[in-house]
Amino acid sequence: MSGTITGVQHGSSHAGRVKGAIPTPREGAPPRPTARRRRRLAGMTTADDPTRRRERRREHWQRRRGLERRLHDGAALRISSLALRLGLLDAPREQVDALQGEVASALDELRAVAAGIYPPLLHEAGLGPALLEAVRASGADVALDVTDERCGAAAEGAAYFALVDVLAAGSGPLAVTARREGSTLVVRIDGADPALACVLDDEAAPLGGTVDTDSSLIVARFPCG
């Protein structure tokens, strides 16, 4: 994955179109740092300063959102333009169709990578619509009740990817609610295996959030901002 991201980073000549400052992806932004990596990163700076750590984690999510935007504005746009130009070629129809089919497959793969970095719908429409698409795609039996209030790239990204992992674990019917309470995004999962609390903790803790369980109820708190 890091190779793909680095390639896009260098290959894009459309950086000027990207809105807002996008930090350089220092370490290729893998989706979920291992405990070992977290310890190593923590050792690199003011060892156990939790404020610094949360700040770094927030930057991590901003960076991921920026990378998705770059894929969209750079590589994806170039490849879509290529599809149009192929349509203007004076060549047999079957040949053009075959080439355009390849181009469309490349874009499908790019969309899948982008969705794994930071789903564009999460950025543009928020946690509710993005989770709904994820639930639809997984076919899981989940009742969603998600706030329309926005909670920032970090809280939304962390909650989204944690919930996608919970869905992938494929337990029984779930009821998921997400509410903004003050400056905290509170996610309640009813019906999940309590062992899945660690999946939420992996995402919430680095942001300074907490996770509590009570039999089949998991409550995760993600600080917004």
Added chain:
Amino acid sequence: MRVALAEDGALFRQGLVMLLEAAGHEVVACEPGGDELLRALAGQPVDVAVLDIRMPPEPDGGLVTAERLRASHPDTGLLFLSHYAESHYLVRILEIGTERIGYRLKEKVGSVDVLSDTLTRIAEGEIVIEPVLARRLVEKPRNDRANVVAALSERERDVLKLMAEGRANGAIAGELFVSGKAVEKHIASIFDKFGLHADATESNRRVLAVLTYLRSQREG
């Protein structure tokens, strides 16, 4: 046909202009954002406006621009082109209008024939939806949850899928190798199962059928 377009990616914009001109259409305006397009179209109506969804004004300028365009020029067709085929956007698009409107993937309009067919169907009043999106919506009902689509027969589901793509009855009949009468019967049955009765026009009921499906998913 007189066409205007707004897209913030210069490369794609140029490619689209070339393709539109090769198809024999007149490109009246070609702008990098929605606000510029609205200014350009103030005094000169077009048959269809082609809009990128994700462009200025951020974050989804295409939708905001379309709402304004529909209010000021209700006869202008709207074609949304996007890198993503999302049901979330389809619902928002159908809330803007249920006639003379379309939503397609950028890479899927890359031939003179497909682009012209899409524009013509929109200008004639149809809804054109990217087939992959229409298919995904109808073929992936949620597993264990009772929903309205589960009440449909397999054949009715095929018909709904083609309706969601904006096909007219004749085209649906041709695609499924059945008579026009049979298609009408299936559609009447879908309307009935969805509780859509004869007080709406035929065209509105078709859209409502698709929307009913989408909302059933949204509300769980």
